[in-house]
Amino acid sequence: EVQLVESGGGVVQPGGSLRLSCAASGFTFDDYAMHWVRQAPGKGLEWVSLISGDGGSTYYADSVKGRFTISRDNSKNSLYLQMNSLRTEDTALYYCAKDTGGGMYYFDYWGQGTLVTVSS
Amino acid sequence: SYELTQPPSVSVSPGQTARITCSGDALPKQYAYWYQQKPGQAPVLVIYKDSERPSGIPERFSGSSSGTTVTLTISGVQAEDEADYYCQSADSSGTHVVFGGGTKLTVL
Numbered sequence A: 001e002v003q004l005v006e007s008g009g010g011v012v013q014p015g016g017s018l019r020l021s022c023a024a025s026g027f028t029f030d031d032y033a034m035h036w037v038r039q040a041p042g043k044g045l046e047w048v049s050l051i052s053g054d055g056g057s058t059y060y061a062d063s064v065k066g067r068f069t070i071s072r073d074n075s076k077n078s079l080y081l082q083m084n085s086l087r088t089e090d091t092a093l094y095y096c097a098k099d100t101g102g103g104m105y106y107f108d109y110w111g112q113g114t115l116v117t118v119s120s
Numbered sequence B: 001s002y003e004l005t006q007p008p009s010v011s012v013s014p015g016q017t018a019r020i021t022c023s024g025d026a027l028p029k030q031y032a033y034w035y036q037q038k039p040g041q042a043p044v045l046v047i048y049k050d051s052e053r054p055s056g057i058p059e060r061f062s063g064s065s066s067g068t069t070v071t072l073t074i075s076g077v078q079a080e081d082e083a084d085y086y087c088q089s090a091d092s093s094g095t096h097v098v099f100g101g102g103t104k105l106t107v108l
Helices: none
Strands: A003-007 A010-012 A018-025 A034-039 A045-051 A058-060 A068-073 A078-083 A092-099 A107-110 A114-118 B009-012 B018-023 B033-037 B044-047 B061-066 B069-074 B083-090 B097-099 B103-107
Touching: A003 A092, A018 A034, A018 A092, A018 A114, A034 A078, A034 A107, A045 A068, A045 A078, A045 A092, A045 B083, A045 B097, A058 A068, B009 B018, B018 B083, B018 B103, B044 B061, B069 B083
Parallel strands: A010 A114, B009 B103
Antiparallel strands: A003 A018, A018 A078, A034 A045, A034 A092, A045 A058, A068 A078, A092 A107, A092 A114, B018 B069, B033 B044, B033 B083, B061 B069, B083 B097, B083 B103
């Protein structure tokens, strides 16, 4: 059974940093690209970033480029999101999502999310 | 930046057909995907590659594509189908994922 469990969320002041983690199990982790998707309270889904299975390629939404860094440790079946220079508009539930493979970038499994609140 | 446009809301009575559209300039070149999200839950994939249905998704869910618009159709809507629905695709480069703004389906 595929499981994705996010952690690391919390309350942080504007300008601060936070590192999110996603522990994956139930599939061959390094065979699949992985994504972070966020959802602000009461709002829609927003794609944040993706990383290829080998970690060699990364892409970011314009709203986070230069502030967030996605990474993975395939030896630990773990995905990360380092978030720097946080803004109030980054407040959201952050989901880790597994790509289906094949390079078309869509999601077949999601975690339950970890909440990030940016507030003074 | 690239955008996908959905109607904010759609309302139908039980047993009727609901149609939710999603428009975007790159849709003739990029597949579309549809997710259902119920309150407090993670999204669930209901349609992939414009019109394919994952295993476990009821047959009343279907998808179609025409030019710059894709459509999610739910035939014989049931109360349990009340949820938010999001279309998703990629920009023309294929490297940036994009979601539509979401459509709230209300079953009257």
